[in-house]
Amino acid sequence: MDSAYLLALLQESIYLIVVFGIFLTLALWLGRYAIVNIVFALYLALLLSLKFPYFDQLLNGIAIHDALVKITFFSLITVVGIFLFRRHIPGDDYEKTFEFFGKKIVLTLLATILVMTFSYQALPVTELIHPGTPIQILFGPEAYFFWWLLLPLVILFFI
Numbered sequence: 001m002d003s004a005y006l007l008a009l010l011q012e013s014i015y016l017i018v019v020f021g022i023f024l025t026l027a028l029w030l031g032r033y034a035i036v037n038i039v040f041a042l043y044l045a046l047l048l049s050l051k052f053p054y055f056d057q058l059l060n061g062i063a064i065h066d067a068l069v070k071i072t073f074f075s076l077i078t079v080v081g082i083f084l085f086r087r088h089i090p091g092d093d094y095e096k097t098f099e100f101f102g103k104k105i106v107l108t109l110l111a112t113i114l115v116m117t118f119s120y121q122a123l124p125v126t127e128l129i130h131p132g133t134p135i136q137i138l139f140g141p142e143a144y145f146f147w148w149l150l151l152p153l154v155i156l157f158f159i
């Protein structure tokens with residue numbers, strides 16, 4: 001193993017840990033229904049960002065990197081989706097921080113799996129993070145994309 005490989009693995013590991021940490025913090029602070037809303041919003045953002053027909057017009061006169069525009073658009077749609085689903089799936093606002101901790105961990109893992117899958121399949125995150133590490137091998141192959149998308153829905157069915 002050379003130092004470039006270890007640096008790339010560390011960079012991707014930090015990305016994975018930060019995403020997991022953000023979702024776990026939200027789950028502990030806002031409750032498990034907030035993470036369920038985020039999972040649904042991620043699916044909505046994937047659908048809209050994959051089929052958005054105006055990226056070429058948006059990127060035409062902008063000097064910003066294409067990847068940043070697409071990631072920003074995906075993030076914006078995710079936030080709008082969270083507010084949309086929050087109106088229709090309100091959940092329990094009086095949940096204690098460590099109540100249902102196991103379910104919160106599982107939901108956090110599901111949201112992290114979706115973000116990592118989208119990062120390697122649908123979003124141009126690989127232009128910002130160099131692929132080629134074991135994390136990329138896990139989430140990167142296109143043959144796994146469907147299964148990584150299906151897994152959170154199946155687990156949500158049982159939680």
